[in-house]
Amino acid sequence: MRQVDTDSAPARRDPAPSRWAYRLHRLWLTPAxxxxxxxxxxxxxxxxxLTWVFAQPQNRSAFTEMYSDIRRSIAERPEFMVQVMAIDGASEELSADIREILPVDFPISSFDLDLEAMQEVVEQLDAVARVDLRIRPGGLLQIDVTERIPAVVWRVQGMLELLDEAGRRVAALYARTDRADLPLxxxxxxxxxxxxxxxxIAAAGPIADRMRxxxxxxxxxxxxxxxxxxRIMLPETRPVDALEQVIALHQAQELLARDLAAVDMRxxxxxxxxxxPHAVEELHRIKGIELGDILQ
Structure with a gap:
């Protein structure tokens, strides 16, 4: 029998992975x-x-120009152009003020209109309580205005102002006769x-024709x-109740028809x-006559 030389036979490959291969395999199985x-x-x-590309000035300029061209080509399409402005809910004077503070040159692209900024500008007008701006189909810039309604004329330091029912300023007034329909x-x-x-003013209805x-x-x-x-001088607290008392006395005894300077209800x-003064003198005269008659 021939003897096999084990020293010259090739070494068999170990099927087990190497340490580094095992570690890399385990690392690959990690989800992160x-x-x-x-x-x-x-x-x-x-x-x-991208950082390397945009680090070059010429690349940045080319990209900016390309973006501007694309944006301009889209913005200037007919369906995005605004042709006219419409204002609803405002008087002619207020509409003129709105058009003055929003000098928009039509036609203009809707991409060039900052509606939020325009709304803030319009809301700064005293006569505007609320405003809503939107672009409607057909190239229409729609402005819906809720206008403050004047409730009183306020006179202070020689000036006249129109105020709404909450006391917010509406507009200046140049002559009282311009709004004689409003209370002062x-x-x-x-x-x-x-x-x-x-x-x-509501409580003074029965004497409204005399109230200034x-x-x-x-x-x-x-x-x-x-x-x-x-004058009817009212207290700091519950002035309406005090005024109603005076009116009740007037209706019962014609109090305000007498020669009085003031009714002090403070x-x-x-x-x-x-x-x-002349009424006091007349009263004293009458009392003097009555006293003389008694002494006689």
Missing amino acids: VRKFLRLGLPLAVSGLA IAGLGADREVPEALEL GVLRVGERRWDVVLDRDQ NPARPTLRMR
């Missing part, structure tokens, strides 16, 4: 590593490539108490000013009547 190699690495390479309030701080002033307005005194209370230089528990 697989996600990085499949997604993160390509993105990183692409980012580096006067005095510093009257604009902050317009709701209360309107309550007083309500005056804020010391920024803390009201006087109701009547014709014939008469202390409702102790109303005071202020008579005119």
Whole structure:
């Protein structure tokens, strides 16, 4: 039998992986590593490539010009052009003011209109309570306005202002006769108490034909000013109740038809009547006559 020389036979390959191969295989099975190699690495390479491309000034200029050309070609398409402006809900004067503060040159692309900024500009007008801007089909810039409604005329320091029912300024007024249909309030701080002033004006309905307005005194209370230089001086608290008491007395005894200068209700528990000087003299004269008759 022939003997086999084991020293000259080739070594058999070990099927087990090497240590490094085993480690790389285990690393590949890690979800974070697989996600990085499949997604993160390509993105990183692409980012580096884009950074290198845009690091060149000529590449940046070319890209900017290309983007501007594409945007201009889209923005200037007929379906994106705005041709005219329409304003609804505003008076002619307010509409003119809106067109003045929004000097838009038509036609203009809708991409060039900043509707939010335009809305903020229009809302700064005193007469505007709320405004909504939108672009409607057909190239129409639609502006819907909710206008403040004047409720009173406010006179202060020789100036006239129109205020709404909340005391917000609507517009300046040049002559009282321009809005003779609105009640008049006067005095510093009257604009902050317009709701209360309107309550007083409503309560004074039975003497509305004689009322000239309500005056804020010391920024803390009201006087109701009547014709014939008469006043009803009201307290700081519950002025409407005090005014209703005076009107009830007037309806029962024609109080305000008498020769009075003022009805002082600042202390409702102790109303005071202020008579005119000649009325006081006449009263004294009458009392003197009565006293003389008694002495006789």
